[in-house]
Amino acid sequence: ARCGFGEVIYGPGKSADLVARLIETQLEAGQDSLVTRIDPQTAVAATHRFTHARHNPVARTLRVSSAPIVSGLQPSPNGLHVAVVTAGSTDAPVAEEAIETIEWMGVPVSRFDDIGVAGPQRLIAAVPKLREASAVVVVAGMEGALPSVVAGHLAVPIFAVPTSVGYGASLGGLTPLLGMLSACAANVAVVNIDAGFKGGYLAGMVVSQLRQVTPDTCQAS
Amino acid sequence: ARCGFGEVIYGPGKSADLVARLIETQLEAGQDSLVTRIDPQTAVAATHRFTHARHNPVARTLRVSSAPIVSGLQPSPNGLHVAVVTAGSTDAPVAEEAIETIEWMGVPVSRFDDIGVAGPQRLIAAVPKLREASAVVVVAGMEGALPSVVAGHLAVPIFAVPTSVGYGASLGGLTPLLGMLSACAANVAVVNIDAGFKGGYLAGMVVSQLRQVTPDTCQAS
Amino acid sequence: ARCGFGEVIYGPGKSADLVARLIETQLEAGQDSLVTRIDPQTAVAATHRFTHARHNPVARTLRVSSAPIVSGLQPSPNGLHVAVVTAGSTDAPVAEEAIETIEWMGVPVSRFDDIGVAGPQRLIAAVPKLREASAVVVVAGMEGALPSVVAGHLAVPIFAVPTSVGYGASLGGLTPLLGMLSACAANVAVVNIDAGFKGGYLAGMVVSQLRQVTPDTCQAS
Amino acid sequence: ARCGFGEVIYGPGKSADLVARLIETQLEAGQDSLVTRIDPQTAVAATHRFTHARHNPVARTLRVSSAPIVSGLQPSPNGLHVAVVTAGSTDAPVAEEAIETIEWMGVPVSRFDDIGVAGPQRLIAAVPKLREASAVVVVAGMEGALPSVVAGHLAVPIFAVPTSVGYGASLGGLTPLLGMLSACAANVAVVNIDAGFKGGYLAGMVVSQLRQVTPDTCQAS
Amino acid sequence: ARCGFGEVIYGPGKSADLVARLIETQLEAGQDSLVTRIDPQTAVAATHRFTHARHNPVARTLRVSSAPIVSGLQPSPNGLHVAVVTAGSTDAPVAEEAIETIEWMGVPVSRFDDIGVAGPQRLIAAVPKLREASAVVVVAGMEGALPSVVAGHLAVPIFAVPTSVGYGASLGGLTPLLGMLSACAANVAVVNIDAGFKGGYLAGMVVSQLRQVTPDTCQAS
Amino acid sequence: ARCGFGEVIYGPGKSADLVARLIETQLEAGQDSLVTRIDPQTAVAATHRFTHARHNPVARTLRVSSAPIVSGLQPSPNGLHVAVVTAGSTDAPVAEEAIETIEWMGVPVSRFDDIGVAGPQRLIAAVPKLREASAVVVVAGMEGALPSVVAGHLAVPIFAVPTSVGYGASLGGLTPLLGMLSACAANVAVVNIDAGFKGGYLAGMVVSQLRQVTPDTCQAS
Amino acid sequence: ARCGFGEVIYGPGKSADLVARLIETQLEAGQDSLVTRIDPQTAVAATHRFTHARHNPVARTLRVSSAPIVSGLQPSPNGLHVAVVTAGSTDAPVAEEAIETIEWMGVPVSRFDDIGVAGPQRLIAAVPKLREASAVVVVAGMEGALPSVVAGHLAVPIFAVPTSVGYGASLGGLTPLLGMLSACAANVAVVNIDAGFKGGYLAGMVVSQLRQVTPDTCQAS
Amino acid sequence: ARCGFGEVIYGPGKSADLVARLIETQLEAGQDSLVTRIDPQTAVAATHRFTHARHNPVARTLRVSSAPIVSGLQPSPNGLHVAVVTAGSTDAPVAEEAIETIEWMGVPVSRFDDIGVAGPQRLIAAVPKLREASAVVVVAGMEGALPSVVAGHLAVPIFAVPTSVGYGASLGGLTPLLGMLSACAANVAVVNIDAGFKGGYLAGMVVSQLRQVTPDTCQAS
Ligand SMILES: Nc1ncnc2c1ncn2[C@@H]1O[C@H](COP(=O)(O)O)[C@@H](O)[C@H]1O
Ligand SMILES: Nc1ncnc2c1ncn2[C@@H]1O[C@H](COP(=O)(O)O)[C@@H](O)[C@H]1O
Ligand SMILES: Nc1ncnc2c1ncn2[C@@H]1O[C@H](COP(=O)(O)O)[C@@H](O)[C@H]1O
Ligand SMILES: Nc1ncnc2c1ncn2[C@@H]1O[C@H](COP(=O)(O)O)[C@@H](O)[C@H]1O
Ligand SMILES: [Mg+2]
Ligand SMILES: [Mg+2]
Ligand SMILES: [Mg+2]
Ligand SMILES: [Mg+2]
Ligand SMILES: [Mg+2]
Ligand SMILES: [Mg+2]
Ligand SMILES: [Mg+2]
Ligand SMILES: [Mg+2]
Structure with missing residues (x-):
């Protein structure tokens, strides 16, 4: 069976509250969240509610997970990437x-x-x-x-x-x-x-x- | 090492002679040939020169190989396809x-x-x-x-x-x-x-x- | 005879005063009014002058009638809608x-x-x-x-x-x-x-x- | 229940044989046929096979029915049309x-x-x-x-x-x-x-x- | 000989000073001035310097003349207009x-x-x-x-x-x-x-x- | 009263017969005819039916009049033209x-x-x-x-x-x-x-x- | 050998600090700098750091050199220009x-x-x-x-x-x-x-x- | 003084006769001729009239000169080209x-x-x-x-x-x-x-x- 990915949340026009609620639903379903095109204020407001969150203001993304989020690791030589x-x-x-x-x-x-x-x-x-x-x-x-x-x-x-x-x-x-x-x-x-x-x-x-x-x-x- | 594919031959504006010559070079290099957007006359003319050739007039393609060309086999269930x-x-x-x-x-x-x-x-x-x-x-x-x-x-x-x-x-x-x-x-x-x-x-x-x-x-x- | 509908009022570039005057003329002619693409301030200003008005800020519409305006009723099953x-x-x-x-x-x-x-x-x-x-x-x-x-x-x-x-x-x-x-x-x-x-x-x-x-x-x- | 209409046959790229076969299937299902953008030769060829057919070369249409096809009647005054x-x-x-x-x-x-x-x-x-x-x-x-x-x-x-x-x-x-x-x-x-x-x-x-x-x-x- | 019209002054990007100077040159040459697409501030500033000026803020035009400017006269019946x-x-x-x-x-x-x-x-x-x-x-x-x-x-x-x-x-x-x-x-x-x-x-x-x-x-x- | 001009006949898709009939109607109404975008065959066919006709194949026009058609006169100096x-x-x-x-x-x-x-x-x-x-x-x-x-x-x-x-x-x-x-x-x-x-x-x-x-x-x- | 020109620095999205650093690198390499589409604030900030700089706010350019910058000289008659x-x-x-x-x-x-x-x-x-x-x-x-x-x-x-x-x-x-x-x-x-x-x-x-x-x-x- | 080049003749819509006449005028003025986008028939017809002509059917060009036309010489190393x-x-x-x-x-x-x-x-x-x-x-x-x-x-x-x-x-x-x-x-x-x-x-x-x-x-x- 193919393992899929959770639905990505498109940020524009969504309140911080709504974004947080959607993220919680995904976390409960065991999925990590990705929000795109999120504006800085909404991202910061949403970030405060979660233990493991990563806001990238250049990318305009917000990621939330049930575990610590590691970023920027270079792939091992010849590793699939x-x-x-x-x-x-x-x-x-x-x-x-x-x-x-x-x-x-x-x-x-x-x-x-x-x-x-x-x-x-x-x-x-x-x-x-x-x-x-x-x-x-x-x-x-x-x-x-x-x-x-x-x-x-x-x-x-x-x-x-x-x-x-x-x-x-x-x-x-x-x-x-x-x-x-x-x-x-x-x-x-x-x-x-x-x-x-x-x-x-x-x-x-x-x-x-x-x-x-x-x-x-x-x-x- | 990644195994690549031979360069595909774009048919328009190439004579049957030229197409045949390009195919021969590829066969000698051990590669199967694929010609796209080939017109019927050129395809038929080129086909006559090779033992294993397949001209698909609907697709406007010509394929030439050093081995018989099998087509239209359905993939085995769950086989990668x-x-x-x-x-x-x-x-x-x-x-x-x-x-x-x-x-x-x-x-x-x-x-x-x-x-x-x-x-x-x-x-x-x-x-x-x-x-x-x-x-x-x-x-x-x-x-x-x-x-x-x-x-x-x-x-x-x-x-x-x-x-x-x-x-x-x-x-x-x-x-x-x-x-x-x-x-x-x-x-x-x-x-x-x-x-x-x-x-x-x-x-x-x-x-x-x-x-x-x-x-x-x-x-x- | 076909029963028509009153002319719809296009909001942009019209003052609250002008909008109110146009609505009054329609009410006097026995027609309910519909204003589209109205901005919130104009809508609120105009609303205050009428007993039965409905401003939908998401739709950017204003409706005025001589009778109470009911909205959001689901059509009866199989009713024409x-x-x-x-x-x-x-x-x-x-x-x-x-x-x-x-x-x-x-x-x-x-x-x-x-x-x-x-x-x-x-x-x-x-x-x-x-x-x-x-x-x-x-x-x-x-x-x-x-x-x-x-x-x-x-x-x-x-x-x-x-x-x-x-x-x-x-x-x-x-x-x-x-x-x-x-x-x-x-x-x-x-x-x-x-x-x-x-x-x-x-x-x-x-x-x-x-x-x-x-x-x-x-x-x- | 709403009474629908049979699927219309789009003529381009279809042989007279194929068109005729599609029409027959529809007639057997009790539906009148309409073919659009049909070229004259295909239309004439297909017409010969049916008792009640109407080819309009200006409209580039072909209609086939199990009953005679009447055309061009003006609607009665005030009749729905x-x-x-x-x-x-x-x-x-x-x-x-x-x-x-x-x-x-x-x-x-x-x-x-x-x-x-x-x-x-x-x-x-x-x-x-x-x-x-x-x-x-x-x-x-x-x-x-x-x-x-x-x-x-x-x-x-x-x-x-x-x-x-x-x-x-x-x-x-x-x-x-x-x-x-x-x-x-x-x-x-x-x-x-x-x-x-x-x-x-x-x-x-x-x-x-x-x-x-x-x-x-x-x-x- | 054909009697021409003075060159029209295109307002955007010109200072009130520059506009006024251009107008003066035209008046001295005996021509009435017309400035188009002029913004309100520039128009008002320029207007103050001349006896006979007409600023139409809807049209975004400024006219200056050596004589009073009359506007809005309806043409006489059958008069050329x-x-x-x-x-x-x-x-x-x-x-x-x-x-x-x-x-x-x-x-x-x-x-x-x-x-x-x-x-x-x-x-x-x-x-x-x-x-x-x-x-x-x-x-x-x-x-x-x-x-x-x-x-x-x-x-x-x-x-x-x-x-x-x-x-x-x-x-x-x-x-x-x-x-x-x-x-x-x-x-x-x-x-x-x-x-x-x-x-x-x-x-x-x-x-x-x-x-x-x-x-x-x-x-x- | 303003003196108008007859309606110009747009040639494409009109038979020589139809063009000739439209021209006759205009001649009877005392108007000279002008047909534009007329193809050479239609123009020649139509020309044969009238005493005073002028077909310009470069311009793709046909003119018919009740009087001889003069063309190419240079305007008199300072004459309106x-x-x-x-x-x-x-x-x-x-x-x-x-x-x-x-x-x-x-x-x-x-x-x-x-x-x-x-x-x-x-x-x-x-x-x-x-x-x-x-x-x-x-x-x-x-x-x-x-x-x-x-x-x-x-x-x-x-x-x-x-x-x-x-x-x-x-x-x-x-x-x-x-x-x-x-x-x-x-x-x-x-x-x-x-x-x-x-x-x-x-x-x-x-x-x-x-x-x-x-x-x-x-x-x- | 052809004598080339230094790479031109495209201003948008670059901080005054970054611009200044890029200029310094070019000066050290013996090249005069040209920055285009630079906004006034960034230009002024960067200008202060160099002895020989020329900011043209109309052109939105900044030039920096190790020698005084002369501008606006008309070419000598028949000189190559x-x-x-x-x-x-x-x-x-x-x-x-x-x-x-x-x-x-x-x-x-x-x-x-x-x-x-x-x-x-x-x-x-x-x-x-x-x-x-x-x-x-x-x-x-x-x-x-x-x-x-x-x-x-x-x-x-x-x-x-x-x-x-x-x-x-x-x-x-x-x-x-x-x-x-x-x-x-x-x-x-x-x-x-x-x-x-x-x-x-x-x-x-x-x-x-x-x-x-x-x-x-x-x-x- | 700058030495210019003769005007290039644009071929489309010009008869072989007209092309030949334009070329002759240029030759008499001491200029070599270049015709572009010339169709093969016109080019061949025109070529026959001149001693030194070069028709390139791939380029769709015709050149005529008073001296033999040399083509395809590689430039000498470092020569301007x-x-x-x-x-x-x-x-x-x-x-x-x-x-x-x-x-x-x-x-x-x-x-x-x-x-x-x-x-x-x-x-x-x-x-x-x-x-x-x-x-x-x-x-x-x-x-x-x-x-x-x-x-x-x-x-x-x-x-x-x-x-x-x-x-x-x-x-x-x-x-x-x-x-x-x-x-x-x-x-x-x-x-x-x-x-x-x-x-x-x-x-x-x-x-x-x-x-x-x-x-x-x-x-x-
Ligand atoms: N940056 C993006 N660009 C285009 N589609 C996106 C983007 N981010 C999320 N989506 C898609 O938008 C849908 C979610 O929209 P919504 O239900 O409004 O949150 C999902 O189908 C996502 O795949
Ligand atoms: N070359 C042309 N281009 C555009 N409109 C034309 C041309 N020649 C005639 N007409 C217009 O076409 C109309 C006549 O069309 P028809 O009734 O089809 O003959 C008239 O209104 C003419 O003004
Ligand atoms: N105004 C301009 N328009 C287009 N390209 C520019 C402009 N100014 C600089 N460049 C080019 O942009 C490149 C420099 O980009 P950057 O590395 O971002 O500074 C160089 O290749 C320049 O030739
Ligand atoms: N292939 C071409 N594409 C565009 N312009 C051309 C071409 N060949 C010639 N011309 C120009 O066309 C002009 C000659 O047009 P003509 O007087 O019609 O022969 C000259 O100004 C040429 O520079
Ligand atoms: Mg959705
Ligand atoms: Mg290539
Ligand atoms: Mg209106
Ligand atoms: Mg289909
Ligand atoms: Mg100018
Ligand atoms: Mg018409
Ligand atoms: Mg770069
Ligand atoms: Mg020319």
Whole structure:
């Protein structure tokens, strides 16, 4: 049987009270909670009610668990994991939303920042470590060329997340979105603009399935 | 080490001679060939030169191998496989391109036709069998609602392929494309319009990785 | 002779004084008033001048009548009525605008909340009761798949109202709008983005005509 | 219980053989058949197999019944019926598709041709007779102004069908589509570009329900 | 020789000082000044420096002259003049910008408010007086149907001004813009969204030329 | 009383028979006929039936009159007339449609070809003669810059006709259309893409009114 | 060997501290710094830390050098330089961003303001001096006609910068962008909307290369 | 004085006779001719009339000179030249149009084919030779990522030419066009879709100016 993940709570328009109540229901059902796009006040108010909570204001996420929440552990070498890549530093909030989602799924994640195509040496240097991941989330705005370039170097599913970073002809993220969909590389799938949550969720699913069928991996990480 | 797949040959604008030469090079390198969007004349001309060739005129694909090509085998119950779903019968060419790609990757595939949202009973009936797949390709045109609906029933990555089937407001496939990207279900990733090849390739990658790490599956299928 | 409805007052850019004057004219002509998209201050100011007024701040509507205004009555079983359905809780303001309009027309209305395609069981459970309605208003944002799905289960006119709920590829409501227009189901008509008033008005007209030609219904409700 | 209509057969991509087989199944189930967007050759081939068939090459429809098919009867004065209106003579094919659909549903239909806004006298002259209909289908291309204008004169649901008639800024029907959705009249619902079938089906549903609840109307028409 | 008009001053981004200086230069050259899109503070500050100034805050215009400025005079019956028409009351600011421009050109102007297509009787009633104008400015938002309808009744140039009034599918004025360009009436020319100034300027030019070649009209009005 | 013009017959979809019959009706009513967008066969077939007919295959127009049709007369110096300007030679068909329309209205017309902005000397040389016209039709494709430039030199109404000449970013005429609407010159009005007929009709109306109020002009031309 | 330029620092989202640190690193590497799109507070804060800094609040740029920064020197007659041209005064911020970039590259620059097509005499007067430049940056909004017109007079590369100046049909700069790309003149290249930095950088590169290969120019300017 | 180039003849819609006449006029004026987008028949017909003609059917160009036309010479090492790069083999026609244009200008050109981002090793291998060019034309369709990537490796002006190669979300070239305009690299300028002629002309101008100011280069090549 496949082991699923609890439903993610979409924060906008929900009061701190409502958010807290939804979290409690999930905790009682034995599930860890993830709230996305939560504003700082609501997050802080909700945080106070729980023993084990983690609010990431850059990612605009809130996680609550019945056990302590550990974050930022690098995956063991060759351990099954997701890589999250950003083209520029302005793409960080979307990448962090992806990372919080992947960690909430219990999947290890490695991170590669600011390796956009304008500085090609940084990307080339990262390729060997990128090749160790079983699924990659690539977050990029402006022309959104990075997923195509990364996909040319790897042989695993790439989940491309276009961001609304940029101006003029980048049309609030539509241009990188359309570009990523037109990528000539075959292994690029695309999610909505700024949808770090979705990119992380899909990559996390891929690795989570791998970990379930791997005899000695689940215990290892 | 990850085992990759040979580069797929994009048919348009290539002569039968050139296609044949590219195929020969791949065969010599020990790789099976896949040509997409090939026109019938070129396919027939190229087919005559090889012992083991399969031309699917609906899918517009040509496959060539050093061994006999078997097609259309249903996956063994609970065996690791991809499911390919169409909303309507006009989506068949795109679905068949996905299936040829998945089979070329050596991955088992099951097929569910014409279970679009207009006839909801057919979809509901298919859900139990759909749940056995480890990745799903959903092919749909017009409003493109099917991936959202399928995703609500399953807990695996859905690769949604919008098609140019429809008229007027479906804008040659842009409307289902944008709809699939806006799906509220978290497990829907999207590829280009009519890109059955990409949808199949990504789903095939997911299952192929699973089969590699599974002790007794690779032999099983 | 067909019995019409008074002209609806569009709130934006009208002072509380002007709104009150327009309402008075309608009351004198024996018509109940409906003001849409009214801001809270104007609504409260106008409310104070009338004995029987109902301000719904979520719907942004104001209704004034010469008699007490009753709201929220469930229609009697099998009584002629409209059903109003939402995909998610963020669609509530648009749905409430539809409901206020239908009740202002003197037509009974039933309500089905948060039965979007991401949680298909909730929709399937609602179908038997939905089938009792003679016209249905479906309010949905993001990919706007719900009207297609509902229409597949019913044989009455569906008035689909796309909402601006969503981000990125949902293009402020254009994506669900185009998707609803492309629905493969034949019984889906579409109104403008966030136009709960129009969806309610059209469904209300359908049921109102039915009630007029039905011998024992008009008295019944 | 509501009495539904058989599923309509969408012609494109279906052989004459397949179409004939689908029709036979429906006839055996006691339902009259309607095929839309059928090309002339397929229609003629299919027609030869049935005793009671009607092929309308302008509408691109084929109807088959177990009884003789009567067409073009004007509704009795004040009898419940649909009115179908065109702005110009180039809109005729879309209007005829609507009319064939309505007649297939057993609903009477009246017709008003070429009463577009460029010649306002013709429209004004038609208003008294238009007021006798219980639902109206308005078919218009170019700027698509006609539904707004007709809706200003009537108090019943208007189903607006934009057509691809026009050039340049009419964007293949997108401009009248968007204009009809933006109509300031409240009683205008919109269907897809050139979707005469949908406009007719919805208006037919409205009148069909009315005829079912009306004691002496069904026999009357 | 043709008698031209002074250059109009576009207000945004200009200080009160700069505006005043530009006006002074024009007055010294014997020309009346017209400033458009001026914000209230700048207008009031500039007004104080001149004896004969007229600030219209609804139109966002400022006019300065060496002689008293008369406004709002109805044209003498059959006198050569422009008619300015609005579809709804929210279109007033754009219409007033047109009227200020026409009066600044010394051309008489008549005004017809709120005669949109939703209330067709008001338009029909206005037609006889509208026929007395030699050029007409029609200001309309939402679906922008009014220019087509007015043009069907008249035989003079219609300058259509689409407005950004509306929501959703009216796309900030793009929908009425495209609709007006697609008008089937031959005598409709279109200017930019909300460009009351341009519509007024063009209609004013037409009538101004007429008045110059008419022996006894120039003195008459 | 204003003297109008007969209704123009839109050719597409009309048989030679129907066109001939419509022309006869107009001749009997004392009006000269103008058919636009007529295909060559229909035009030739219709031409044979009338004594005084003129078919312009470049303009795709057919004119029929009860008197001989004179064409191509240059207007007398300073006589009231329209000027028609093209940016490039590929714009000729649209310009000729405008000219045929203006001549059908009995208005003199002068012509300026291929004076686009890429060769600025030709335009500058033409300015003195252009200044003699009372209304100007400017026909241009690609970026559509010519109307702005011409308008900067003249003080009469400019009717800009964007053409579908160009490729890529000119979007089939949408780019020059939007550019002409955005012209910073105040005296530019715009009609639909390739709508030479409309541009000519509007300019013809302006000059026709001028000629009617001018004591000695009507006889002069 | 080609002598490159330091990487430009994109201001948005960077703290004054971070900006200062990046500048220091560049100064230590012997490079002059250029920060674009910097907000006033951050610029002022960062300025205080350096001896030779130049903050241009109109251009929203900050430059820091190890030597005094000279600005605004007119190029010597016939010296190799870039010309920067604006259509209107509202385009100034974008033009100034270009100029700051060019001066930071050590390339002389001449400036031509407000010579848009609406006042053609000003442009014609400027042509002789414009012809002395080896590359030209043309900054224009609204319909963006100026680059085409300038290009017709010159035989050097024109870098066209569309601006978001305008309203309605200018679509936030998309219309001039598309128009400039469609220019019939062959020597027009285009950069992103409001991207003064890019236009200046490209023109500066052209002239910088010229100066490097010219024996006596480098010292001359 | 700057030495210009003859005007390029745009082929579409011109007869072989007209083309030949225009060429003769240019030859008499001492200029070599370049015709673009010429169809094969016209090209062959025109070719027969001249001693030194070169028709490139892939590029759709015709060149005519008073001297023999040499083509395809590789530039001498470190000689001033343009590099033309393609992403894929389907981009060849556009690249060849660029190359014919550059050679017509007398500028040496080197060529790099099929080095798109999907195969990153090929691009990296080409970088050292690419660095020898003084201007680069990059031709790419689909997502158009190549100019950004190339620009990251070089310090000269890149002229990016988007092509209409691709399907679905590449929108006939609009997606690579918008992507190239949004490139984060500063040294990328963009021309129209498929406009190989323009890209080549601009790069040729840059190198031509360099060659003119370089003492020993002009003679060298
Ligand atoms: N950032 C996000 N973007 C899109 N969908 C989300 C996001 N966060 C949560 N969701 C989805 O929204 C739904 C929950 O919505 P709600 O019931 O309103 O909390 C679930 O189906 C989630 O998968
Ligand atoms: N080329 C054209 N473009 C747009 N409208 C036209 C054109 N030619 C004729 N018309 C208009 O089309 C209408 C006649 O259409 P019809 O009744 O079909 O002949 C009249 O209102 C004409 O003004
Ligand atoms: N105004 C601007 N528009 C576009 N790109 C810019 C701008 N200013 C700097 N850049 C680019 O942004 C990059 C620097 O980004 P960052 O590393 O975030 O400072 C460099 O590649 C610059 O060429
Ligand atoms: N392929 C092309 N794309 C765009 N413009 C071109 C092309 N070929 C030639 N031109 C331009 O078209 C003009 C020549 O047009 P024509 O006078 O019709 O021959 C010149 O300004 C050329 O620069
Ligand atoms: Mg960076
Ligand atoms: Mg089906
Ligand atoms: Mg929900
Ligand atoms: Mg008509
Ligand atoms: Mg009104
Ligand atoms: Mg030309
Ligand atoms: Mg100016
Ligand atoms: Mg390749």
